[in-house]
Amino acid sequence: MVALLVGGQPALGAGRPAVPDFVVYAFSQSDVHDEDPQVYRIAPDVTIRAIGKWSTNGDEAADYNFGQIVRYHDAGVTFMGSGTASVIFPHDFPSPAVFDDMSTRDADNLPVPHDEFGFPVPARRGNIFKPAYREYLLGWARVQIDGGVDGINLDEVNAGFSGGQKYGFNGNEGFDDYALADFNRYLLAKYPQFTVADWRDRFGMTADNVPANGDFDYREYLRVNGWNRDPLNAANPLAAEWGRVTANRMYADDTSFTATYLRRYWKEMVDHLRGYARRKHGRHLLISSNGLLPYVDFNSVGMYPWNPDEQTPDYRGADYVPVVDGHLNGAKSLQANYRYLKAMNARIAGDVPVAVFIDWPNDMMTNYLNLPLAEKQDYWRIFGAEAYANGLFPSFHLKDTLNPAAEQYGMLDFFAGYTRFYRDNGRLFVRNHPEERAVSVTSSDIAASVLVQRGTGRRTVHLVNHRYQQGIVPQRDVTVAVDLPSCPRRITLYSPDLSKPVSPASTCEKGRLIVTVDRLDYYGVLAVT
Incomplete structure (x- = not known):
């Protein structure tokens, strides 16, 4: 890889530091075989997800258009590969049995469907507690690394714990054999001196079902107490020990079982990918994810309804694309929301950049796309600027895999001109x-x-x-x-x-x-x- 200047620093092959001084971030995600020429017109420092592995599209090197990476580098743009870390389909695996084995489980040990996605084929979440599933994710990521990507963005790393529509998103998911074995280890490490009487008195366990021998059957415990369809019920004294997973967040002060072990497995994956890139290709690999996660080079936070960053009366979360009667509500300030993300990012990931992007498909993206052209531009002039004004970086939206590209609705010339200011004055906006x-x-x-x-x-x-x-x-x-x-x-x-x-x-x-x-x-x- 040639030593290009990206964000004012040498490109990855020339020894880029782990925390890059990117100034202009863009969102332009294509299928792995496609390419977005808009990127070369804008020439951002980085596109946070240039391509996205989805289902079987991206399993093999032949699926990809890796030739575009050279063109990215010629334009001074860092190329981030990516893929979903949790959504799986039956045809992704050799047989229905393997699909079942890779799937998350409810507290009755049954695979959890995710029909709420609306896909024409059954969708589930992959079980990140299972070593074989983590290796499946690492396998396609290594294909992208071998193809020359500068980094990997893993989407929805901890999304397999909601319970889905079947259980009203009450958290009845993730109760597979691997997770239960880890839960035993967690409880024994946290309460090493507990006797059978202690387990009974503290958690209502029975003498024949305690972690003392490492064989506590949590599913049986839930079934006997009538919590197997609602494991996080407030009446369950082990619910707090298990923890409630917030998708796309790994809060630093959460020491529950799920948070502790998810961080552990996430770090193992990150360390593996960085080590692989370093050993095989002699370069530092950038790591990012959707949300606020540790061990990354930068975080990229998707803005979508039901996000946990601001609890409104209807629990829809912060309104990152404020609209009133179909028009931009430019009178609203997002300063408090952006400050929250900046502070939480520091607590979770340390002193690394955090970029925000309009996630899709959801109401916020629909609201943005439905704005008049002048108000689309005003969205970036106001709320993109407000991200910079609070130490964050907006990801200018060029393309996703469902909606028209920016050029098709008249935004490309605006982006090319507007981002020039930030590029020319980049020293004002980094760190x-x-x-x-x-x-x-x-x-x-x-x-x-x-x-x-x-x-x-x-x-x-x-x-x-x-x-x-x-x-x-x-x-x-x-x-x-x-x-x-x-x-x-x-x-x-x-x-x-x-x-x-x-x-x-x-x-x-x-x-x-x-x-x-x-x-x-x-x-x-x-x-x-």
């Missing part, structure tokens, strides 16, 4: 972390934030205009006040809405900085140096 520093602005319609850059300590003040009425309403003579450790030497205003940076009027005394911005359209960044 940024929000500061809990109050910013006073003479308008309640402006979301303001202060970011500090790891390594340099440089601060930037970000202003996002939310005065919106089916179009942005520019604000004039905006006064911004913030207390800094010391007065800066220079203030420069950068904006994708300006042809070039400007030096706004400012005063500073004892660290109290006051800046007047003559006009704020969508987004402005005050660089404090």
Whole structure:
């Protein structure tokens, strides 16, 4: 692989560090044999899922169009392979028996259907506790590594625990023999001194069914107590020990059985793939996933309904594509939601980038696609900018495998022009972390934030205009006040809405900085140096 500059750093073959300084992220997912020429027009630093292995499409090297990777690198773009880590179909395996064996199980040891997906053939979730299933996932990932991908994005790693529509998503899934054996080990490690009497008194076990000999039958325990169709019932004293899995999240403070062992198996898979790429190809492999997971080089968070990031009265989660009567609700700010993701990402994964993308197929993608063209553009000018303003990265949506490509509905020229600002001023947007520093602005319609850059300590003040009425309403003579450790030497205003940076009027005394911005359209960044 040639030493290209991607995100201001050498490409992977030249020894890219584990945490890349990507600035422009894009979402362009094709089937493994397809290619998206839009990518070369935009030339982002990375597409977070350039191709996606699905069912049997991607099992063999011959399925792929690996030749496009050279074209990606020629354009300075990092190529992420990907595939589902959990959705499986009968024809993916040699026989129905193998399909059953790879499938998740309910508390009666029966395969859990996932007919809610609406696929014409039966779909299930793969059992990640089963070593043979993990090897199945690693097998197709190695094919992509051998083909030259720069990284692997594994989608829905821990999705096989919901119970699906059959059980009303109550968590009746994942109760296979491998998980139960691990649960025994977990309980014995957590309570090493427990006697039969302790197990009985603490959890209501019977003398002939305790973990003391490593043969506790949790399914039998659930059946006897009438919880086999609702294992996470609050009346079950072992439900908290088992834990409730949140899809696409591995919370750092969750020490329940499922969280502990899922992290363990996820790390084993990540270590295997990185080791394979290093031993066989002499390069670092980037790892990412859908959600907030540890051990990654960057996280990519899908925005979809029912996400766990903001609990609304109807439990639909944060509204990442806010729409009112079919029009963009640009008056809403996502700052609190983005700050939550940034902070939770740091707790789970450490100091690695986190990108957000509109996941699909779901209501949020439908709402976005149904916006008038000008409001689609405004979505990125407001909420894409607000992601940058809070230390995250928006993934500009070029293509998925179901909906029209951006070029077909008139967005490609916009993306090509708009992303140029972030690429040209990339030093302002990498390694940024929000500061809990109050910013006073003479308008309640402006979301303001202060970011500090790891390594340099440089601060930037970000202003996002939310005065919106089916179009942005520019604000004039905006006064911004913030207390800094010391007065800066220079203030420069950068904006994708300006042809070039400007030096706004400012005063500073004892660290109290006051800046007047003559006009704020969508987004402005005050660089404090």
